[in-house]
Amino acid sequence: MTVLAMSPARPTLVRAVCVREWREALGNKLLVGMTLLPPVVILVAGIGAVAAAAVNPPSDRDVQALYASAPAVAGLDPKDAVQGFIATYFLILFMLIPTVVPLTMAIYSVIGEKASRTLEPLLATPVGVGDLLFAKSLASTIPSVIVTWAAYGIYLATVIAIGSHAAVNAVTAPRWILAIIVLVPLLTLLSVNLGILISTRVNDVRVAQQIGGLVVVPVVGLGIAQVTGRVVLDNGAFFEMTIVLIVLDLAVFWLARLAFQRENILVRWR
Amino acid sequence: MKTVIRTEKLTKRFGDLTAVDGIDLDVHEGEVFGFLGPNGAGKTTTLRLLCALIAPSSGTAEIAGFRLGREDAKIRAAVGILTEQPGLYERQSAWDNLVFYATLYGLPPSVAKAQAERYLRMMGLWERRTEAVVTFSRGMKQKMAIARAALHEPRVLFLDEPTTGLDPDAAKTVREFIVALRGAGRTVFLCTHNLDEADRLCDRIAFFRHRVIRIAKPDELRAELYGRATEIRLLPKPRAEDLARVQAVPGVHEAHLENGSIVVASADPLLTNPLLVRALVDGGAEIAFVTERKAHLEDVYLQIVEPIE
Numbered sequence: 001m002t003v004l005a006m007s008p009a010r011p012t013l014v015r016a017v018c019v020r021e022w023r024e025a026l027g028n029k030l031l032v033g034m035t036l037l038p039p040v041v042i043l044v045a046g047i048g049a050v051a052a053a054a055v056n057p058p059s060d061r062d063v064q065a066l067y068a069s070a071p072a073v074a075g076l077d078p079k080d081a082v083q084g085f086i087a088t089y090f091l092i093l094f095m096l097i098p099t100v101v102p103l104t105m106a107i108y109s110v111i112g113e114k115a116s117r118t119l120e121p122l123l124a125t126p127v128g129v130g131d132l133l134f135a136k137s138l139a140s141t142i143p144s145v146i147v148t149w150a151a152y153g154i155y156l157a158t159v160i161a162i163g164s165h166a167a168v169n170a171v172t173a174p175r176w177i178l179a180i181i182v183l184v185p186l187l188t189l190l191s192v193n194l195g196i197l198i199s200t201r202v203n204d205v206r207v208a209q210q211i212g213g214l215v216v217v218p219v220v221g222l223g224i225a226q227v228t229g230r231v232v233l234d235n236g237a238f239f240e241m242t243i244v245l246i247v248l249d250l251a252v253f254w255l256a257r258l259a260f261q262r263e264n265i266l267v268r269w270r
Numbered sequence: 271m272k273t274v275i276r277t278e279k280l281t282k283r284f285g286d287l288t289a290v291d292g293i294d295l296d297v298h299e300g301e302v303f304g305f306l307g308p309n310g311a312g313k314t315t316t317l318r319l320l321c322a323l324i325a326p327s328s329g330t331a332e333i334a335g336f337r338l339g340r341e342d343a344k345i346r347a348a349v350g351i352l353t354e355q356p357g358l359y360e361r362q363s364a365w366d367n368l369v370f371y372a373t374l375y376g377l378p379p380s381v382a383k384a385q386a387e388r389y390l391r392m393m394g395l396w397e398r399r400t401e402a403v404v405t406f407s408r409g410m411k412q413k414m415a416i417a418r419a420a421l422h423e424p425r426v427l428f429l430d431e432p433t434t435g436l437d438p439d440a441a442k443t444v445r446e447f448i449v450a451l452r453g454a455g456r457t458v459f460l461c462t463h464n465l466d467e468a469d470r471l472c473d474r475i476a477f478f479r480h481r482v483i484r485i486a487k488p489d490e491l492r493a494e495l496y497g498r499a500t501e502i503r504l505l506p507k508p509r510a511e512d513l514a515r516v517q518a519v520p521g522v523h524e525a526h527l528e529n530g531s532i533v534v535a536s537a538d539p540l541l542t543n544p545l546l547v548r549a550l551v552d553g554g555a556e557i558a559f560v561t562e563r564k565a566h567l568e569d570v571y572l573q574i575v576e577p578i579e
Binding site: 005006007008009012013016020023024027028116117118119120121122123124125126127128262263266267 | 284318321323324325343344346347348349350351353355356357358359360361362366370371373374375376377402415418419422423424
C-alpha cells in the first residue's frame with residue numbers, strides 16, 4: 001500500500017494539536033482544578049465585595065480616605081463611591097487570570113511531554129518545530145482567554161444587576177472592555193511562552209510554576225499602585241501597556257522558538 | 271538493487287565526544303539491515319541522524335532519495351521511527367493516538383482513519399481501540415508504537431530495540447511484522463542487542479561502535495569464525511581410531527573430539543559428509559547424529575566488537 005506522507009497544513013496541525021492537548025488536559029483533574037480555581041475565586045470575591053459594599057455603608061473615615069486616593073469617585077454618594085472603587089479594583093485582578101491559568105497549562109504541556117517521552121515521536125513527524133510551538137501556544141492560550149472572558153462576562157452581568165451606577169460605569173468603561181479584549185490575549189500569550197521557555201529548562205512542574213509565578217508581580221504591583229493613587233490607568237496607560245506587551249510577546253516567543261529546536265529538545269533537554 | 275540509505279563519512283560530535291565517526295552505509299530497498307553495537311556505541315544517535323532529527327557535524331547522507339540537511343521534512347515524511355520508549359499519549363485511546371499521528375503525517379482524514387484501523391487490526395488491538403493506552407501492557411504499548419511508526423507507510427522503518435521487554439508472543443508478532451514489511455518491499459533498519467533476533471531477521475548486519483566495524487550477511491560472519499563445521503555424535507562415544515578415520519577423509523581440514531562428538535571442518539561439507547559417514551560406518555562406528563555446526567552470532571559479535579574500544 002502506498003500512502004504519501006507530507007507536512008500537514010498549518011490549520012490542520014493546529015487543530016490536531018489543540019484537540020489532543022485539550023483532551024489530555026481534561027483528563028487531568030489537577031490541571032482542570034488549577035485552571036478553574038483562580039477565575040472562580042476572583043469572580044466570587046469580586047461579586048461578594050460589590051454586593052457587600054451595597055449593604056454595608058462605609059465609615060466616614062473610609063470614605064474620606066477613598067476620596068483622597070481615588071479622585072475619580074470623589075463627590076459621589078459614599079456607597080456608590082465604594083462600589084465603583086471595588087468594581088474597578090477587581091477588574092485589575094481579572095488581569096491576574098491570564099498570567100496564572102495559561103502558565104500552568106503551558107508548563108504541563110511541555111513538562112508532561114518530557115516526562116512521558118512523547119516529544120521524540122512528535123518531532124519525528126514532518127511538522128516544523130515553529131508550527132508545533134505555535135500550535136502548543138494556542139492550545140494553552142485559547143482556553144485561558146475563554147475562561148477569563150467568561151469570568152469577566154459573568155462579573156459584568158452581575159455588577160450591572162446588583163451594582164450602583166458608579167460600579168456599572170466602572171465595569172462598562174470602554175477602556176476596560178478594550179483592555180479585557182486586547183490585553184488579556186497578550187498577557188496570556190506572554191505567560192504561555194514564558195511557561196514553555198521555563199519548561200525547557202526544568203523538569204518539575206512546581207519549580208516551573210514558582211519561576212513562572214513571577215509574571216504576576218508586575219500586574220499586582222500595578223493594582224497596588226492604582227489603589228494607592230500612585231498610578232492612574234487612563235487611555236494612554238492602556239495604550240502603552242499594549243505596546244509593551246506586544247514587544248514582550250514577540251521577544252519571549254522568539255526565545256521560546258530558540259529553545260524549541262529538534263536537536264536541543266532531543267539531546268540537551270533533560 | 272536500489273539504495274534507500276546512503277551515507278558518506280557521516281559524523282556527529284557532541285563537544286569532544288565523537289558519537290558517530292565517519293560512517294559509510296549503503297542500505298538497500300526491501301532489506302532488513304541489522305545495526306548491532308554495545309550500549310553507548312552511538313546507535314540511537316545514528317538513528318536520529320538518519321531520521322533527520324539531529325544535524326550531522328560533517329559528512330553527507332541521502333535517505334529515500336532525499337538529501338539530509340536540505341530536505342529534512344521530506345525525509346521525516348518518508349521514514350518511520352520506533353524510539354526506545356513507546357512515547358504514547360497514555361490518557362488517550364489507541365485510536366486517538368494513531369489518528370493524531372496520521373494527521374501529523376499529513377494524511378487526509380479518511381486515509382488517516384483507514385490506516386489507524388488497518389494497523390490496529392494488524393497488531394491485534396482493534397478490540398481495545400477505545401481504551402486509554404495507560405491500561406495497556408508493555409507489549410501492547412510497543413505494538414502501538416510500531417503501528418504509529420508504520421501507519422504512513424514509510425519507505426524506511428527505523429526500529430530501536432523493538433522486542434526489548436516483550437513476552438515471547440508479542441515479540442513473535444513484532445518479528446512477523448518485520449518479515450511482512452520486507453515482503454512488501456520496505457526497508458527495515460533494525461537496532462538491537464538481541465543477536466538471535468538479528469540472526470533470524472536480518473539480511474545484512476553492521477557491527478558498530480562509533481564507526482562501522484564490519485558489514486556482512488549473518489552466514490558469512492559465522493563462516494568466517496568457524497568455517498563450515500559438521501558435528502558427528504557416535505554411540506557410545508568416539509574412539510581414537512574413529513577420529514583417525516575422519517582425519518584421513520579427503521577434504522577434511524581439521525577434526526577434533528569435543529564433548530563426545532567429532533567436530534569436522536571442511537571446505538565443502540556437501541561433498542565431504544557422505545565420505546565421512548561411509549568411513550565411520552565401514553570402521554564399525556555407530557552414528558547417532560550428523561549435524562551442521564553453526565557458530566552463534568553472539569560468538570561473532572564478541573570476537574569482532576568487544577576487542578574494539
